[in-house]
Amino acid sequence: MKVTFPHMGNLWICLDAMLKYLGIETVVPPPSSKKTLDLGSKHSPEFACMPLKLNLGNFMEASEMGADTIIMAGGCGPCRFGYYAQVEHVILEDLGYNYRLVVMEPPEKHISQLLSRIRYITGNKPWIEVIRGIKYGYSKARAVDMLEMAAMRKRPLERRPGQTDTALNEALSIIAGAVYGKLDEAYARASEIMEQIPVDRKPVLKIGLVGEIYTLLEPFSNLDLEKKLGRLGVEVDRSIYLSEWVNDHLFMGLVRGVRSSSLYTRLSAPYLRHFVGGHGQETLGAAAYYNNKGYDGIIQILPFTCMPEIVAQSVLPQFSRDTGMPVMTLIVDEQTGESGYMTRLEAFVDLLAEKGARKEELA
Amino acid sequence: MIGFIGLDVGSVSTNIVFLDDEGRVRESVYLRTNGRPIPAVQKGLKQISRLVPPRTVIRGVGATGSGRHLAGIIAGADVIKNEITSHATASSRLVPGVRTVLEIGGQDSKIIILRDGIVADFAMNTVCAAGTGSFLDQQAARLNVQIEDFGELSLKSSSPVRIAGRCAVFAESDMIHKQQMGHDLPDILAGLCEALVRNYLNNVGKGKDISGPVVFQGGVAANLGMRSAFERALKKEIVIPPNYDVMGAVGAAMLARDYVSRGAPTAFKGFGAAETDFRARSFECDGCPNFCEVVELSESGAVIARWGDRCGKWSNSVPQIACG
Numbered sequence: 001m002k003v004t005f006p007h008m009g010n011l012w013i014c015l016d017a018m019l020k021y022l023g024i025e026t027v028v029p030p031p032s033s034k035k036t037l038d039l040g041s042k043h044s045p046e047f048a049c050m051p052l053k054l055n056l057g058n059f060m061e062a063s064e065m066g067a068d069t070i071i072m073a074g075g076c077g078p079c080r081f082g083y084y085a086q087v088e089h090v091i092l093e094d095l096g097y098n099y100r101l102v103v104m105e106p107p108e109k110h111i112s113q114l115l116s117r118i119r120y121i122t123g124n125k126p127w128i129e130v131i132r133g134i135k136y137g138y139s140k141a142r143a144v145d146m147l148e149m150a151a152m153r154k155r156p157l158e159r160r161p162g163q164t165d166t167a168l169n170e171a172l173s174i175i176a177g178a179v180y181g182k183l184d185e186a187y188a189r190a191s192e193i194m195e196q197i198p199v200d201r202k203p204v205l206k207i208g209l210v211g212e213i214y215t216l217l218e219p220f221s222n223l224d225l226e227k228k229l230g231r232l233g234v235e236v237d238r239s240i241y242l243s244e245w246v247n248d249h250l251f252m253g254l255v256r257g258v259r260s261s262s263l264y265t266r267l268s269a270p271y272l273r274h275f276v277g278g279h280g281q282e283t284l285g286a287a288a289y290y291n292n293k294g295y296d297g298i299i300q301i302l303p304f305t306c307m308p309e310i311v312a313q314s315v316l317p318q319f320s321r322d323t324g325m326p327v328m329t330l331i332v333d334e335q336t337g338e339s340g341y342m343t344r345l346e347a348f349v350d351l352l353a354e355k356g357a358r359k360e361e362l363a
Numbered sequence: 364m365i366g367f368i369g370l371d372v373g374s375v376s377t378n379i380v381f382l383d384d385e386g387r388v389r390e391s392v393y394l395r396t397n398g399r400p401i402p403a404v405q406k407g408l409k410q411i412s413r414l415v416p417p418r419t420v421i422r423g424v425g426a427t428g429s430g431r432h433l434a435g436i437i438a439g440a441d442v443i444k445n446e447i448t449s450h451a452t453a454s455s456r457l458v459p460g461v462r463t464v465l466e467i468g469g470q471d472s473k474i475i476i477l478r479d480g481i482v483a484d485f486a487m488n489t490v491c492a493a494g495t496g497s498f499l500d501q502q503a504a505r506l507n508v509q510i511e512d513f514g515e516l517s518l519k520s521s522s523p524v525r526i527a528g529r530c531a532v533f534a535e536s537d538m539i540h541k542q543q544m545g546h547d548l549p550d551i552l553a554g555l556c557e558a559l560v561r562n563y564l565n566n567v568g569k570g571k572d573i574s575g576p577v578v579f580q581g582g583v584a585a586n587l588g589m590r591s592a593f594e595r596a597l598k599k600e601i602v603i604p605p606n607y608d609v610m611g612a613v614g615a616a617m618l619a620r621d622y623v624s625r626g627a628p629t630a631f632k633g634f635g636a637a638e639t640d641f642r643a644r645s646f647e648c649d650g651c652p653n654f655c656e657v658v659e660l661s662e663s664g665a666v667i668a669r670w671g672d673r674c675g676k677w678s679n680s681v682p683q684i685a686c687g
Contacts, residue, residue: 033652162675224673317570326484339429340471340487347447347485354481 001025001100003121004067006055007032009217010144011242013176015071018137021180022122022130027067029058032220036061041334043091049303050221050333051214052084056091063097071121074105078277079308111251136180138255141243143187147171150194152237155230157199165227167197202233205352208290209238210283211301212309215332216240222301222332223341229299232349237295239264239286240279264289270322271315280308287319287327296352297326304333326351365422366415368631369616370404370438371449371609372396372430375469375496376582377403378609379411382616386456390414391609400430404437405637412634423623424631425449425615436660436668437641439632442619449614451475451482454578456617457604463573465593465601466610467563467583469496474568486567494563496583498531502538502555506548510586513552517588520553528558556592564596575599580607639663648672 004027005015012028019026030036032054040057059070070089075082082105089101102120105113115130122130151168158164171190178186207229215221216238229236240261247255253262264285271284287298300316302309313329320327328348330341364384371378374396381390392410396403415421425442426435427449435443454464455477464475472495476484488494503510524541527533534555541551564573577599583589584607593601606613623629632639645658655672669677 030652034654035652162679314570320484321572328485343429343445343447344487346445347482350445350448351482351485355483358479358481 001069001121002027002067003069003071004029004059004062004065005071006058007218007220008214009219009242010148010172011141011217013144013172014137014141014242014246016176017140018133019071019121021133021136022125024121027062027065029062029065029067032058032218036220037334043095047305048080048087049305051081051218051303052088053334054218054221055084056088059088059092059099060095060097063092063099068098069100069102069121071102071104074103076105077275077308079306081278111254136183138243138246138251139183140175140178141246143175143183143190144172145241145243146187147175147190147194148241149237150191152226152230153235154194154197154199155227156204156233156235157202158230159198159200161231163197164230167193204233204235205297205349205356206235206237206295207352208286208293208295208298209236209301210286210290210298211239211279211312212303212306213240213245213279215301215303217242221303222330223338225299225301225330225345228342228345229349232345234349237290239282239289261285267292271319272312276308276311278306278308280312283309283312284315284319287316287325288323291319291323291325295325296356297328297348299348300327300329302329302331304331326355364416364418365420367423367425367616367620368411368421368438369449369609369612369614369619370407370424370426370428370431370434370440371446371611371615372400372404372426372428372434373446373468373470373611374398374429377407377428377430377434378612379404379407380606380609380612380616381411381415382613382620386617386620388606388609388613391606391612393608396430400433401437401641401643404430404434405641408438408634409637412637421629421631421633423616423619423629425612425617425619425622427611427615431615432668432670433643433660437632437639438636439630440619441627441630442615442622444615444618446611447473447475447485447487448482449611449618450580451477451485451614452617453606453610453614454580454604455480457606457610457613458576458578458602461576461578461602463571463575463577465563465568465577465579466581467494467496467559467579467589468581469500471495472563472567472581474563474571474573476571476573484571486569486571488567494559494566496581498534498559498562499555499583499586499589501531502535505535505538506542506551508548508552514585514587514589516549517552517556517586518549518591520547520549522550523553523557524550526551526554526558528560528562534558553588553592556586556588557596559589560592560596573597573599576602578602578604580604580610582608584608645671648677650674650676 002025036057039060040053044053072085074085085103154164171193174186174190248261264282267288268281268285272281316327367382369380377394377396379392383389392407424440426440427444431443454461466473473487524546527537579601584603643660648655657671657677660668
């Protein structure tokens with residue numbers, strides 16, 4: 001059995017670690033690229049959102065490298081993503097690929113449901129080992145998230161453009177390469193690298209990124225949004241991090257002391273009191289969260305045709321009117337032309353800078 | 364005297380303006396880009412150089428539009444700004460108190476909401492060109508009407524027909540149907556204007572608080588039918604500023620003026636830039652599966668800029684041009 005999984009940002013680092021610890025052979029697909037998107041869109045329903053197309057491309061590329069089993073997330077909300085694993089599997093079968101499919105769905109009732117799905121992959125490994133493996137994968141996700149957060153803080157201040165990203169790549173490969181038992185040591189080294197990035201002290205604007213999870217986490221899909229904003233002198237934070245999502249949705253909040261989406265659900269109450277699928281409700285809650293935290297602006301990002309985020313998008317103007325918080329929505333799809341995208345980002349940053357300058361004059 | 368130059372290099376047109384020391388628009392040049400921005404910028408610079416008064420010193424240059432980086436490098440711009448900030452700057456200074464800017468160009472359209480002279484919100488058309496000038500261009504061509512006469516003719520309409528404006532393809536079949544039913548040309552033209560306005564307000568203007576004074580600018584503002592359709596839909600007076608078709612360039616020049624007023628010397632390369640040999644070539648990088656299309660610009664044989672790569676391998680290997 002050679003197991004593969006779709007890319008979503010640095011998800012691969014934690015999944016790969018967990019599976020390898022359990023003695024399972026893995027195939028990490030090549031990073032999502034234009035080739036992945038071309039392959040995926042060629043065989044996908046035109047109206048599906050970009051994540052489906054990239055998933056499919058990832059599986060096709062992984063198959064060339066010998067993968068025969070897919071681990072894929074599922075779901076049961078109103079978002080059609082819940083059905084993607086099955087749809088993708090059928091498309092792959094029609095194309096003549098011979099893949100087995102294991103769907104990791106959020107447990108409906110109890111964590112044991114997730115464990116039994118994991119069992120399918122892990123075979124007769126003792127439970128204690130399986131749990132250790134999951135914990136190990138989760139620790140890597142946590143380490144990756146902390147490093148990404150450091151990069152978000154450093155980018156707007158870096159002395160030479162690009163230094164942060166060079167350092168982040170190096171730090172991430174240290175985490176990816178760390179073996180069981182050596183993770184703490186690796187993390188210390190990696191964060192040291194991030195710490196050493198030469199920075200200038202200067203005022204920065206702060207933007208909270210909210211929206212759909214895949215487009216938030218996968219830089220290929222959002223045209224390197226975090227990098228671009230960093231270069232424009234903006235410190236960003238995003239409403240979803242992988243480790244937080246795993247804790248919320250797979251461990252059902254078992255790990256304490258990590259920011260949880262139940263906070264967003266609470267904060268969304270004045271605007272959206274109902275689960276609308278995906279992260280629609282969290283988008284509004286996160287917007288309120290960043291407003292409370294004194295951020296300068298909010299950017300919502302979603303793949304074209306994303307229903308839950310469209311619901312959130314149509315409520316955001318009301319939030320913006322109530323709070324005076326500037327909000328901009330970016331919709332991504334197969335387009336790779338960046339000039340319109342850059343125009344919007346630059347204009348939004350100008351807007352925030354002008355607004356901040358005006359506030360200072362009045363103060 | 365001293366003055367400032369603004370360049371707006373869009374996909375359809377290239378506009379160049381000359382502002383005097385006081386920031387007043389003295390001269391403007393409007394050219395078709397024709398998909399070749401370098402010759403367009405050079406031609407525009409040459410034309411404007413003949414219009415500026417003798418012994419004028421250019422103290423600052425601003426570039427905007429989708430070709431702003433290219434234009435900025437060729438002319439030596441002090442400020443390279445996005446279209447939204449440039450348009451907002453121009454209208455807030457030329458129409459004091461403006462609260463809404465409707466801007467419709469050939470390929471894109473935007474709405475800018477200003478409060479107390481600064482941008483509070485904005486939007487651009489995303490997925491479709493039905494809310495832009497090219498929609499009118501296409502339908503006018505079908506009806507055999509010169510785009511210049513479009514507005515005047517549409518004002519003769521007594522009862523505009525209803526045409527679906529959601530999609531240019533639907534609109535066309537709707538329009539053919541109305542034509543065959545025997546509707547009058549002015550009524551159809553007025554219907555098209557209303558369809559465009561509906562599409563614009565539902566798409567670009569969705570969720571925005573449109574309050575007056577409302578300024579309408581961009582090339583499509585020349586169309587009187589569009590102005591009256593907006594007035595009917597918004598029930599507000601619409602202001603069309605005198606330089607409505609070159610507002611982006613005007614804004615860029617104003618921003619350049621602000622920038623150099625802090626004492627910075629200008630980066631302007633002089634009108635001689637119109638004669639310099641600039642060449643652009645593009646190639647596909649095969650360093651990874653992204654196959655980025657890299658554009659390389661050279662001046663008299665020496666590479667001065669590259670862009671288009673995701674990873675920075677090519678763009679970072681030439682000295683960076685500072686962007687204000």
